[in-house]
Amino acid sequence: MSGFIADRLLLFGATGDLAQRMLLPSLFALDADGLIDPNLQIVGTARSEMDDQGYRNFARAALEKFLPPERRGSFATFLNRLRYQPLDATQPEGFAGLAQKVDGVGRGLAIFLSTAPSLFEPTIAGLQAGGLTGENVRIGLEKPLGTDLASSCHINDAVARAFPEERIFRIDHYLGKETVQNLLALRFGNILFEPLWNAAHIEHIQITVAETVGLEGRVGFYDGAGALRDMVQNHMLQLLALVAMEPPVSYDATPVRDEKVKVLRSLRPIAPEETVIGQYTAGAIAGAAVPGYLDELGKPSGTETFVAIKAHIDNWRWQGVPFYLRTGKRLPRRTTEIVVQFRQVPHSIFAKRGARTEPNRLVIGIQPAENITLSLMAKVPGLDREGIRLRSVPLDIAMDDAFAGPTRRIAYERLLLDLIEGDQTLFVRRDEVEAQWNWIDGIRASWTDQGLTPKSYTAGSWGPSAAIALAERGGVTWHE
Ligand code: BG6
Secondary structure, three states, X not given: OOOOOOOEEEEEOOOOHHHHHHXXXXXXXXXXXXXXXXXXXXXXXXXXXXXXXXXXXXXHHHHHHHOOHHHOOOOHHHHHHEEEEEOOOOXXXXXXHHHHHHOOOOOOEEEEEOOOHHHHHHHHXXXXXXXXXXXXXXXXXXXXXXXXXXXXXXXXHHHHOOOOHHHEEXXXXXXXXXXXXXXXXXXXXXXXXXXXXXXXXXXXXXEEEEOOOOOOOOHHHHHHHHHHHHHHHHHHXXXXXXXXXXXXXXXXXXXXXXXXXXXXXXXXXXXXXXEEEEEEEOEXXXXXXXXXHHHHHOOOOOOOOEEEEEEOEOXXXXXXXXXXXXXXXXXXXXXXXXXXXXXXXXXXXXXXXXXXXXXXXXXXXXXXXXXXXXXXXXEOOOOOOOOOOEEXXXXXXXXXXXXXXXXXXXXXXXXXXXXXXXXXOOOEOHHHHHHHHHHHHHHHHHHHHHOOOOEEEEOOOOOOHHHHHHHHOOOXXXXX
């Protein structure tokens, strides 16, 4: 942790979808639990013309809509912290008014940029001109940070002109999820797993991020991005890095990010036959009919809504261990999970008595339910007159049962608090983002070279059958 605790928070994109669904509810929850300084002033800015009271009404409506009923309470104290300044970030002259509203940087100013990436550059220039940069100012950047390595470098260069890396907080909201942090507790808080966490004992790893939702009204954005850039470039590669990294020397920003970036740089370029892309057609999810992607979009498109990849990490620990990644929209259920498939025992002492052993498997459920299941072989009770029978039984930990007391916080509560207080551990460093883009750009270039187009899959299925074949060619079945 470094530096100051901010007493001013400036939100760009204050009327946007993220602000309504996540940022305002998270700030309210932190306020209600007494976790933010009573003096913290929050200034929202966006293009819409509104005064302070107008924004407070807007925020109240968002809280009423998006806060779960059990988290609601009196909104008055929180709403009183809010002020608003309309601003067109492409017009430099507007920043003087914004600076006046923020009223200096106080003890410290935290800025959160949740706007179109095309506005990043003019916004940074405006902040500089308005005196809203400098030692006691840090900036949080919401994705998308570019659409490829070149555009991401461009954005990073623009931000670096006003802020040093220690004051830039790049958000990947998956890192704010409790369960994702728990992955590190599981790996490095126990002695059991780490000696086995390598190619000698692990056969393959699967990472699935499945969603049931479709376009959700994000037509303009999603069609220009696709599943690879929307989900794999950031969230899935961060999960992969946490699963595969070497033990950091401590749980702090520099050691954790040093280890993650080494993994990201070790990703082997992907051959075209190691990816499958898909696009959903009309189907049904949980019994309800849903339209196809092109119907939702209203025009032809070659954008992928599903991607499966067989990835490899070229280092000593992971040589020969495939990492199967898949993500998609309109899949049968919402689930994010990591499956660690261990190898067979080297020799079965039970084989002559007819028993078969199955390799152990660790399933780390990240959402919606948080649970960890380790499958172990056990003897089926009996006198074994017809041979010994072994069966795989689960050792199950449901986190909700294990930790019934502590409040479950959504990712943005954690990330906003870390931004206000200056802890970068759960934020992505520039070299990580660039290593991520570098690998993703290679995949996209290979698709273009091969003229690859998405195969269709019915909404409510697990993606195109080619994705099943991709795993089966390696003797692997996707965990479902
Ligand atoms: C976002 C993507 O980053 O993550 C969305 O842009 C996706 O397309 C979302 O739906 C998933 O986040 P979560 O927290 O619901 O798994």
